[in-house]
Amino acid sequence: MIPEIDSLKIETPILVLGDLMLDEYHYGDVERVSPEAPVPVVNSSQHERRVGGAGSVVANLSALGVPTRVFGMTGADESGDYIRNALSQLGADVSDVIISNDRPTSCKTRILAGVQHAGRGQQQILRLDREESHPLSQDELADCRKALAGILEEPISIILVSDYEKGLLGQEIMEDLLQRAREKGIPVLVDPGRSGDWERYRGATLICPNRYEASTASGLDVGEEASDHARVGEVLVEKLQLDHCILTLDRDGITRISKGGGLRRHPTKVQAVTDVAGAGDMVLSLLGLALASGWSIDEACQLANLGAGLEIRKVGVQPVERWELSAERDALCGLPIDIDHSTEEMVQIMNQYRSAGQTVVFTNGCFDLLHSGHLQLLEAARAYGDVLIVGLNSDESVSRLKGPERPILPASERARLLGALSSVDHVVIFDEDTPESLIGDLLPDVLVKGADYAIEEVVGREAVEAAGGRVETVTLKPGFSTTGLIEQIRSGARSCPKPSEG
Structure with missing residues (x-):
């Protein structure tokens, strides 16, 4: 069994060595073929920049709250400045990143697009690389050796080598690294390059090739x-x-x-x-x-x-x-899977869905004593997109809205019941009387409420529409409510036919 994730804790930084790159992403839709050549025309709607290569390893560790030091090289250019600043903002120590005048920063640009009316996710249709891959110059080699010697005089828990074979991790640097690591008892893990010429990794703790x-x-x-x-x-x-x-x-x-x-x-x-x-x-x-x-x-x-x-x-x-x-x-x-998330976690999840080109739907309610009216709303809401997020009133919020005898079930149980439904992907509990603040943070693509609300009355409508989203209302079958269900239970009334005799 895999240990609990909370046991992934270290205080001494991890050293990440390797080729630093800038990854650029252009997202858009394809609506026509170019009249100049048989290629799709992408109407770009979004542009992102991320640190790639060994920087991806740093980003992965930083997202998990792990301290890191970075040994790598960028060019003396704007892309290199972006990489160093981005890694520093992640909390990584970038003081040992070498700035070279002999090569530009490696950049990879990816074009991702989909067909808008088909409602499908986006896929990569082109990648453009700008880089120079060659061995280190004498000046670069001297700077790298000096930096590496200084790093390994300080505490390091483990060394991760991400080799994209752009010239940084040649025989000289790897020999220096592995010898110094052996002397200090520091494990060295290598994600190797594609060439298969791996003699320079001799003596590493492990390699992880595909x-x-x-x-x-x-x-x-x-x-x-x-x-x-x-x-x-x-x-x-x-x-x-x-x-x-x-x-x-x-x-x-x-x-x-x-x-x-x-x-x-x-x-x-x-x-x-x-x-x-x-x-x-x-x-x-x-x-x-x-x-x-x-x-x-x-x-x-x-x-x-x-x-x-x-x-x-x-x-x-x-x-x-x-x-x-x-x-x-x-x-x-x-x-049991806990699908209830904090607002901060849900914002991060939303960003991932948006990057994947998925349509996110939001609805909300108390959902105290789940009944078929609730199911109808949730199933209809899910049909408007790829993902359904449910905002759930906290216990204090329900008591203020419904009275001191409510809720019947605590928020933790209501969240579990909602999470068991195939139509629900995520649940977020909020303490306010309305989800207005939560909706403003999440900005879903589609906001859904029952048709007993006029669209102008739907809380969060203005924020969603201002962000380019829309509001939908669902006509629900009458006669279903938690209040009515509670009254039936208290009175002993039946809502289903009596069984036949005999």
């Missing part, structure tokens, strides 16, 4: 059987003098092969893949954090499997939050 990379480096096919994995892993462990080789095998999960012949497969459940970008960075991040927190190598592999499964559901490279890992871990262990 299927293609492992096949290229070993010269062997990586099949689906454990015997195939063992053969490839043993070759790499012996050749590179590793403690472990962690094979990341997409649909086949993760297989650990260790020095001395140890092997264990960690299968993964089938996922709907949105975007595979960032899965390798997530595996490296979680392996490192788990091992630095004192977890066993197999517990670390199970966590990495879990995190990679979450990452491939996201559009682009996005960190996974602790609550997501906790929910996925609890589901895997068969524990």
